[in-house]
Amino acid sequence: MSPAEQGHSTGQAFWQPCEGVPEEVEERLAIHEGERGKRNRGLGDFCGLLRQYFSVYALLSNLGVKSEIHDCTIALFAYLFRGSVSPGLVEGLRRSKRHRIETQYYTGEVGLDLGEMSVETNRFVLEMEKVLDGLNTRRIAELREKLKRDIGS
16 A cells, blocks of 8 residues: 555655746755855755755656655655666765755754865756656656556555
């Protein structure tokens, strides 16, 4: 029985697939891009994660999947694109999320270099663009069917 059938939120829902980057994602990325220049240690980690997260959010939006819970978004991304992206890419997203949590809620000391974080984030976003470029109507239908079959909604 799927989580939805058990009465639990799955953190995702189907909606109409869209092409490109949803407007709300572009607006959020622009805000966070402007914040990067402040060179605030914690803000750098936070913005790096958000740039990565919103690129995955845009990818799922192209499939017509709305996922607003970070853990669910990461899990869906790992599940749907296993074999299409490197395990290191998924682990990098998980690591960024852990760093963001540490910075936002606890000591704020995660030992990352802002330059390194920026390079890692840019690589991640470029990889997401490659995945987006590889989507076509047939592939989108396959991925949506896989989700409906295996997770339900």
